[in-house]
Amino acid sequence: MTAHTSRWLTRDTARPEARMRLVCFPHAGGSAGFYRSWGQSLTEVEVHAVQYPGRADRFDEEPPHDLVRLAADVAEALEPLADLPLAFFGHSLGAPIALETARALQRRGIHIEHLFASGSRDAPLPTGLVAEEDPDRLLDDLVRMGGTDAEMAADPIFQEVVLPYLIADGRMFHDYTMAPEPLLGCPVTTIVGDRDDDADRRPWSALSTAPVQEVSVPGNHFYLIADPPYSVLHKALSVPRPDSC
Numbered sequence: 001m002t003a004h005t006s007r008w009l010t011r012d013t014a015r016p017e018a019r020m021r022l023v024c025f026p027h028a029g030g031s032a033g034f035y036r037s038w039g040q041s042l043t044e045v046e047v048h049a050v051q052y053p054g055r056a057d058r059f060d061e062e063p064p065h066d067l068v069r070l071a072a073d074v075a076e077a078l079e080p081l082a083d084l085p086l087a088f089f090g091h092s093l094g095a096p097i098a099l100e101t102a103r104a105l106q107r108r109g110i111h112i113e114h115l116f117a118s119g120s121r122d123a124p125l126p127t128g129l130v131a132e133e134d135p136d137r138l139l140d141d142l143v144r145m146g147g148t149d150a151e152m153a154a155d156p157i158f159q160e161v162v163l164p165y166l167i168a169d170g171r172m173f174h175d176y177t178m179a180p181e182p183l184l185g186c187p188v189t190t191i192v193g194d195r196d197d198d199a200d201r202r203p204w205s206a207l208s209t210a211p212v213q214e215v216s217v218p219g220n221h222f223y224l225i226a227d228p229p230y231s232v233l234h235k236a237l238s239v240p241r242p243d244s245c
Contacts, residue, residue, distance in 0.1 A: 007058070008077035009048045013039030018046040020085045020113065020237060023078065025049075025094030025101070027119065027222075028173060029142070029166035031056040034091075041230050045237060048081065050074055050097075054165040063168035067176040071100030079108060087114040087237060091224065093173050095120040095200055099207065103182055114236055115184065115208075118191040118229065119221050120200035122214055131174035133167050135159065142166075145198050146222035184208040189236055191215045193223035 009023070010032040022045040024035040032049035033056060039047035052070065054063030064070040078086065078101070086105075090098030095117035102112050132138055139153045152158050187210045192199050198221045205212040215232050217223050 005077045005080050008051060008074060009081075010051055011039065011046065011048045012036055013047065015039070015043070015046040018044065018084065020045045020087060021048055021081055022046070022087050022089060022233070022237070023048050023050065023081075023098075023101075025074075025088065025090035025098045026052065027092035027094055027147070028169035029147070029162055030091070030094070038228065038230075041228070042233060044234065045087070046084070050094075052165075052169075054168060055162075059161075063165040063172075065168065065172050065175070067097060067172050068100050070172070071097055072104045074101045075104035075108065078105065079110065082110045085113045086110070087116070088112055089116040089118060089233065090120075092119040092200055092221065093169055094118070096173070096176065096178065096202065099178075099184075099202075102184055102186070106182060106184070112184075112186050114186055115188045116191060116229075116233065116236070117188060117200075117202065117204060118224060119193070119196065119198075120190055120202055120204070121192045122190055122204040122212055123201040124203055125178065126201050129174055131167075131170040133170065135163050135167075138163065138166055138170070141198075146220045146225060178202070180206065184210070186210050187236070188212045189215060189232065191217060191224075191229050191232060193217055193219035193221060195219060196221045196223070 026034050032051040035049040053061035088098040142148050143150050143153050188204045188208050194216050
């Protein structure tokens, strides 16, 4: 990988024999480390995770504030990896970032194979939402949704480190206006916990010319911490397709 690519992407398990790369996009307040173990379990693909600025080894950088600009930067970093087919997995905030990154790559003539929108359901966009910036409410919501446990959320060091970019991610998401086009041409699979009342809502069936499938799994918004959807990914990515999107 180039220096620019390695700044944006992490890979814990190299798979030179893989026929495809799966690129994973974290949720609000998340980092690439959220997907650390995925490369060991998804043996048929090479897993890369996106590292947004402002966290982990990029802590000294300013968190992103423009989602479309962020996606364009990720697309540039991914271009050297497009020698193999690419599939995207985005959880929560990561789902629209994956969408916009796929669109940015399409403008460069690179088409992804499949987009998995986790913690996001096929539904009309909500209106009138305002970013929550009260630290106590944000932490309470994070615990309620299963994103972290109460003990960690109460840790002053955790709050000092994570809250600034959690707040910044929320602002970026709520400032984002999704354009209806360009349309994707790849299949989209939405994956939603059956107790998830906090799922992102996005009209996925109107955003791709290929089939859109919704998969319900047990759990809340962070169902994938206890039970990552490896079987869903394996099934979808094992189906041969003559054309990508």
